[in-house]
Amino acid sequence: DTEVTQTPKHLVMGMTNKKSLKCEQHMGHRAMYWYKQKAKKPPELMFVYSYEKLSINESVPSRFSPECPNSSLLNLHLHALQPEDSALYLCASSPREGPDTQYFGPGTRLTVL
Amino acid sequence: GNSVTQMEGPVTLSEEAFLTINCTYTATGYPSLFWYVQYPGEGLQLLLKATKADDKGSNKGFEATYRKETTSFHLEKGSVQVSDSAVYFCALSLQTGANNLFFGTGTRLTVIP
Numbered sequence: 001d002t003e004v005t006q007t008p009k010h011l012v013m014g015m016t017n018k019k020s021l022k023c024e025q026h027m028g029h030r031a032m033y034w035y036k037q038k039a040k041k042p043p044e045l046m047f048v049y050s051y052e053k054l055s056i057n058e059s060v061p062s063r064f065s066p067e068c069p070n071s072s073l074l075n076l077h078l079h080a081l082q083p084e085d086s087a088l089y090l091c092a093s094s095p096r097e098g099p100d101t102q103y104f105g106p107g108t109r110l111t112v113l
Numbered sequence: 114g115n116s117v118t119q120m121e122g123p124v125t126l127s128e129e130a131f132l133t134i135n136c137t138y139t140a141t142g143y144p145s146l147f148w149y150v151q152y153p154g155e156g157l158q159l160l161l162k163a164t165k166a167d168d169k170g171s172n173k174g175f176e177a178t179y180r181k182e183t184t185s186f187h188l189e190k191g192s193v194q195v196s197d198s199a200v201y202f203c204a205l206s207l208q209t210g211a212n213n214l215f216f217g218t219g220t221r222l223t224v225i226p
C-alpha cells in the first residue's frame with residue numbers, strides 16, 4: 001500500500017462549525033505533514049509530526065488543531081474558521097523527518113461560508 | 114535562505130513539442146531536489162527526484178539533472194502529450210534538519226492537440 005488517503009474529499013462548513021479532516025497512511029512512515037494550498041499557489045507547510053509528536057508548527061492560528069493518535073493517522077480539527085481559510089488541505093507522509101520523499105494525499109477541498 | 118525559483122507560466126505547447134521548465138534554487142546546505150506534478154483537482158504526485166550533484170532523475174519521459182554549478186534542476190520532456198497538462202512544482206529539501214519542502218510557485222502546462 002503506497003497511498004495516503006484523506007477524508008472527506010470536499011467539506012463545506014460555517015464559521016461556527018467544528019469539523020475534522022482525516023489522513024491515513026499504511027506505509028510505515030513516521031513523519032506526517034499538513035499543508036494548505038490556495039488556488040494557483042504552492043502548498044504551505046502547517047504542521048509536521050515526527051514519531052507521533054508535533055515537530056513543527058508554522059505559526060498556524062489556534063483555530064487549526066492537529067492530532068496524531070497513532071503512527072498511521074493524522075487529524076486536523078477545525079473550529080471557528082474564517083472564509084479566508086477556504087483552501088485545499090493536503091496531507092503528506094515520509095519515512096522519517098529528513099530529506100526523504102514526501103507522498104501526498106489527494107487533499108480535502110474546504111469551503112468556509 | 115532556502116528558496117526555489119521556477120519559470121513563470123502558463124506554458125502552452127502543441128502535442129509532441131519539446132518541454133523545458135526552468136528551476137533554480139538557493140540553499141544553505143546540500144539539498145535534495147524534486148519535481149512534483151499536480152493534475153486538476155488532485156494532490157501532488159512525485160514526478161522525479163535527485164539527491165546529489167550530477168544525478169539525473171527520470172520518469173514517464175521527463176528528465177531533470179541536478180546541476181550544482183548552476184544551482185539548477187530544469188525539467189525536460191522530448192515530446193509532450195495532452196495528458197501531461199498539469200501544474201509542475203520544483204522543490205528542495207535539505208539533507209539536514211526538518212524535512213521542509215521549499216516549493217517554487219508552480220508552472221501550469223497546457224498541451225493542445
